[in-house]
Amino acid sequence: xxxxxxxxxxxxxxxxxxxxxxxxxxxxxxxxxxxxxxxxxxxxxxxxxxxxxxxxxxxxxxxxxxxxxxxxxxxxxxxxxxxxxxxxxxxxxxxxxxxxxxxxxxxxxxxxxxxxxxxxxxxxxxxxxxxxxxxxxxxxxxxxxxxxxxxxx
Amino acid sequence: xxxxxxxxxxxxxxxxxxxxxxxxxxxxxxxxxxxxxxxxxxxxxxxxxxxxxxxxxxxxxxxxxxxxxxxxxxxxxxxxxxxxxxxxxxxxxxxxxxxxxxxxxxxxxxxxxxxxxxxxxxxxxxxxxxxxxxxxxxxxxxxxxxxxxxxxx
DNA sequence: TTCTTCATGTCAGGACTTTGACATGAGAGA
DNA sequence: TCTCTCATGTCAAAGTCCTGACATGAAGAA
Numbered sequence: 001x002x003x004x005x006x007x008x009x010x011x012x013x014x015x016x017x018x019x020x021x022x023x024x025x026x027x028x029x030x031x032x033x034x035x036x037x038x039x040x041x042x043x044x045x046x047x048x049x050x051x052x053x054x055x056x057x058x059x060x061x062x063x064x065x066x067x068x069x070x071x072x073x074x075x076x077x078x079x080x081x082x083x084x085x086x087x088x089x090x091x092x093x094x095x096x097x098x099x100x101x102x103x104x105x106x107x108x109x110x111x112x113x114x115x116x117x118x119x120x121x122x123x124x125x126x127x128x129x130x131x132x133x134x135x136x137x138x139x140x141x142x143x144x145x146x147x148x149x150x151x152x153x
Numbered sequence: 154x155x156x157x158x159x160x161x162x163x164x165x166x167x168x169x170x171x172x173x174x175x176x177x178x179x180x181x182x183x184x185x186x187x188x189x190x191x192x193x194x195x196x197x198x199x200x201x202x203x204x205x206x207x208x209x210x211x212x213x214x215x216x217x218x219x220x221x222x223x224x225x226x227x228x229x230x231x232x233x234x235x236x237x238x239x240x241x242x243x244x245x246x247x248x249x250x251x252x253x254x255x256x257x258x259x260x261x262x263x264x265x266x267x268x269x270x271x272x273x274x275x276x277x278x279x280x281x282x283x284x285x286x287x288x289x290x291x292x293x294x295x296x297x298x299x300x301x302x303x304x305x306x
Numbered sequence: 307t308t309c310t311t312c313a314t315g316t317c318a319g320g321a322c323t324t325t326g327a328c329a330t331g332a333g334a335g336a
Numbered sequence: 337t338c339t340c341t342c343a344t345g346t347c348a349a350a351g352t353c354c355t356g357a358c359a360t361g362a363a364g365a366a
Contacts, residue, residue, distance in 0.1 A: 007268075007271050007272045007275055008275065009275060010275045010276075010278030010279045010281070010282050011278075011279075011282050011290060015210050016206045016207070016210055017210075017222070018294075019278055020278050020281055020282055020290075020293075020294060021184055021188075021274070021277070021278045021281070023294055023297045023298060023301075024177075024180060024181055024184055024281075024297060025181065025184075025203075025224060026224055026297070026298070026301045027177060027297045027298070027300045027301040028177055028178065028181035029224035029225075029301075030224075030300070030301040030302075030304040030305050031174055031177055031178075031300075031304060032353095033304070033305075033354095034304045035174075036354075045321070045322080046322095047321085047322065047323095050178075053169045054169070057168050057169060057170075062343095062344070062345090063344075063345065063346090064343070064344055064345080069170070071178060071179055071182035071183075072182075072322080072323065072324090073323070073324060073325080074344075074345075074346090075323075075324075075325080075326095075345095075346080075347085075348095076322060076323045076324075078345070078346060078347090079321080079322065079323085080321090080322075082346095083321080096331080096344085096345090098331080098332075099330095099331055099332060099343075099344070100329095100330065100331055100332085100343070100344035100345060101343080101344055101345085102344085102345075115160075118160050119160045121174070122160055122161065122162060122163045124174070124304065125163030125164070125172055125173050125174045126163045126164075127303045127304060128163070128173055128174075128300040128303055128304065129163050129164045129173055130303070131296075131299040131300050131302065131303035132296045132299055132300060133296075136292060136296060137164060137173075139289060139292075139293075140173075140292075140293060140296045141171075141173060141176055143285045143289060143293045144176045144177060144179070144180045145176060145179070145180070146284040146285055147180045147183070147184075147281040147284050147285060148176075148179045148180040148182075148183040149183075149284065150280045150281055150283070150284035151180075151183040151184060151186070151187045151277065151280060151281065152183050152186075186324095189324075198351070198352085199352095200351085200352065200353090215313095215314070215315090216314075216315065216316090217313070217314055217315080225352085225353065225354085226353070226354060226355080227314075227315075227316090228315095228316080228317085228318095228353080228354075228355080228356095229352065229353050229354075231315070231316060231317090232351080232352075232353085233351095233352080235316095236351085249314085249315090249361080251361080251362075252313075252314070252360095252361055252362060253313070253314035253315060253359095253360065253361055253362085254313080254314055254315085255314085255315075
């Protein structure tokens with residue numbers, strides 16, 4: 001017992017399940033699980049949905065840009081984008097106009113799929129938002145951003 | 154354009170990157186990335202570290218209990234736990250005393266590994282906490298919990 | 307005693323995610 | 337012109353994570 005290094009917890013807590021990291025993981029996992037279940041009926045996975053949303057908002061994003069926008073590596077996004085392409089939901093030119101970036105776009109089918117799916121995702125987020133006192137929402141979002149920035153630089 | 158279903162966003166936002174889901178994902182991904190990098194030097198992955206922490210706190214948890222504590226399925230935890238066992242960081246009896254649950258324990262090596270690793274994780278969490286106004290921390294954690302509960306029931 | 311239900315452990319397969327690696331295109335500087 | 341740097345795309349391998357499936361042990365009810 002005396003040999004064990006005493007490490008101060010990140011903030012006052014009885015155990016690890018009270019730590020900010022644990023609770024952040026918990027809510028993120030809850031969101032992920034709920035989205036998985038809801039999007040499944042629309043034939044979409046969460047990463048695919050995220051990709052479609054980003055493309056809807058900014059048509060022509062490259063694989064690397066999509067990866068950055070979805071907080072994954074470009075290798076991961078390559079796999080997701082390939083799957084979407086194979087499913088006919090997105091399209092990309094075979095070669096780049098200049099450089100190496102291939103601008104991706106939603107197909108009509110992709111757009112239709114996204115439109116059908118987004119309402120279930122928004123409903124889930126709605127439930128999260130409704131669980132938080134309205135006056136605290138902006139601060140909560142700002143705190144999340146600050147924590148992310150503190151780690152990302 | 155007129156054919157598109159108008160769906161109300163979960164809360165006022167210009168685009169999807171302002172949604173609570175997106176920002177939660179962002180901070181969770183930042184935490185995951187930071188932990189991945191830091192724990193790597195200790196020869197541990199994030200899921201392994203989480204498992205060790207839970208076992209340190211509650212020796213004898215079963216695979217299914219660990220899975221619930223780490224917010225993953227028991228199949229996923231089985232893989233993690235197997236890896237830890239193979240690495241000599243945890244141990245489990247080959248058969249259960251009663252029922253099916255196999256109580257897992259940290260080995261001395263596992264405990265030492267955990268002790269070495271936990272300081273880097275706590276330092277990361279410390280950075281997150283320090284980025285948030287001190288007076289807001291409790292509310293932030295409570296809100297995270299509320300959102301999780303709203304989805305988990 | 308038998309059946310049902312619930313929980314556990316584990317195997318299988320597929321999607322996602324990371325790191326490492328390689329190749330390529332463009333721009334800037336020497 | 338050549339070299340270096342940066343960014344992109346893609347392949348490979350290993351770990352993570354999920355769902356589906358099967359087997360098993362225990363408890364409770366009929």
